[in-house]
Amino acid sequence: MTKTPVRLPVKDRFHLPEGMIYLDGNSLGPLPRGVDEALRTAAVDQWGAHLIKGWNVDGWMAQPARVGDKIAALIGAPAGCVTMGDTLSIKVYQALAAGLNLNPDRKVILTDSGNFPSDIYMAEGLIKHLGQGHELRIVAPEDVSDAMTRDVAVAMITQVDYRTGQMHDMQAVSDAGHDAGAVMLWDLAHSAGAVPVNVEASGCAFAVGCSYKYLNGGPGAPAFIYVRPDLIPKIDPALSGWLGHDAPFAFEPSYRPAVGIERMRVGTPPVLQLSALEKALEAWDDVDMQELRLASLELSELFIAQVEARCPDLQLASPRNGAERGSQVSFSHPEGYAIVQALIAQDVIGDFRAPNIMRFGFTPLYLDEADVIRATEILEHVMNDRLWDRPEFKITRRVT
Numbered sequence: 001m002t003k004t005p006v007r008l009p010v011k012d013r014f015h016l017p018e019g020m021i022y023l024d025g026n027s028l029g030p031l032p033r034g035v036d037e038a039l040r041t042a043a044v045d046q047w048g049a050h051l052i053k054g055w056n057v058d059g060w061m062a063q064p065a066r067v068g069d070k071i072a073a074l075i076g077a078p079a080g081c082v083t084m085g086d087t088l089s090i091k092v093y094q095a096l097a098a099g100l101n102l103n104p105d106r107k108v109i110l111t112d113s114g115n116f117p118s119d120i121y122m123a124e125g126l127i128k129h130l131g132q133g134h135e136l137r138i139v140a141p142e143d144v145s146d147a148m149t150r151d152v153a154v155a156m157i158t159q160v161d162y163r164t165g166q167m168h169d170m171q172a173v174s175d176a177g178h179d180a181g182a183v184m185l186w187d188l189a190h191s192a193g194a195v196p197v198n199v200e201a202s203g204c205a206f207a208v209g210c211s212y213k214y215l216n217g218g219p220g221a222p223a224f225i226y227v228r229p230d231l232i233p234k235i236d237p238a239l240s241g242w243l244g245h246d247a248p249f250a251f252e253p254s255y256r257p258a259v260g261i262e263r264m265r266v267g268t269p270p271v272l273q274l275s276a277l278e279k280a281l282e283a284w285d286d287v288d289m290q291e292l293r294l295a296s297l298e299l300s301e302l303f304i305a306q307v308e309a310r311c312p313d314l315q316l317a318s319p320r321n322g323a324e325r326g327s328q329v330s331f332s333h334p335e336g337y338a339i340v341q342a343l344i345a346q347d348v349i350g351d352f353r354a355p356n357i358m359r360f361g362f363t364p365l366y367l368d369e370a371d372v373i374r375a376t377e378i379l380e381h382v383m384n385d386r387l388w389d390r391p392e393f394k395i396t397r398r399v400t
């Protein structure tokens, strides 16, 4: 049943600390209302009351498929092609290994220099482990389509650059990859819940992503993996854990992959995290992704105009053209770290990425124009009064 699209924002669906302007939903989304109760139910009423019976009576074993279908709806995938579990780094490894198997005569993994380091590290680790002479070829983001040569086995592309917010045209890059015979693997960490995505139309073989950013699943929420339906039976999983087995509870002596997308599961699902995520995803039930995108562009453009008018020392580090940007805006400044710390001290939460990038995420579910204007007024104050120029803001021992 399709619901009438809701008008954005829907701030009342989230716990947002009073007075805080949260521009970091591109790294960790806020707590959706009802998730605390869902966690309590999963812990007390299910785990506490049912113990081991929960796997059956509370549907824990089917959670990865159930939640996977909800995410499928947000990324343009058919039901039954997405499963949940592990971290995104693990899902990148699985998809990459499977992609190389689908293109055994080729030795190149193509990616770009804007990719998130963990994706690159996982590729390096896989290449070393395989020991078959694969090459990791890293090109500039703008050269990705031209770099789709006929030796590329897998093109592993993160759609939205975590630093600059630069967004690849998924369809155009996928078409270039497919024309060259490459297997396409998309990392949607900064796309899912941020921009409209249509993995099915792109024809890509694999898509992976995390659920703790725009999808608001909470810290440590599990990753998702999509495999194109016709390819699922051909995948020979590199991480052949028991819950990817066709009959896990037959405890057979040897691995046989499950028939469907379950073969991309590895081990025990993170039930509490999935319970939180399942509830969190309800916030999306009546959200139209095209409207979300329009709202995101409006907020982002307002932010850019206001910052450029108020803070001439800050340089836009994101594409100016909205069509080439995800749902974040970055500015650069040599003192970017200290400026972000000074902003955080004023309850405007952005973040910093080395060497000089200040990132701000725009999440139309819980941000409006007044938040954007207020954030830029505070940023202007931080810049004009050099609030950042304090020893406590210069300490660079940090975890995020």
Ligand SMILES: Cc1ncc(COP(=O)(O)O)c(C=O)c1O
Pocket (backbone or CB within 6 Å): 087, 088, 089, 090, 115, 116, 118, 119, 158, 162, 187, 189, 190, 210, 223
């Ligand atoms: C594009 C991208 N890939 C991979 C990761 C790593 O994800 P995880 O820590 O869940 O393995 C992240 C974020 O941390 C990311 O933004």
Ligand SMILES: Nc1c(O)cccc1C(=O)C[C@H](N)C(=O)O
Pocket (backbone or CB within 6 Å): 026, 027, 028, 116, 162, 189, 399, 400
């Ligand atoms: N996953 C994270 C974590 O466990 C701790 C701190 C930050 C993160 C992040 O998500 C980083 C993020 N991928 C980024 O775009 O920088």
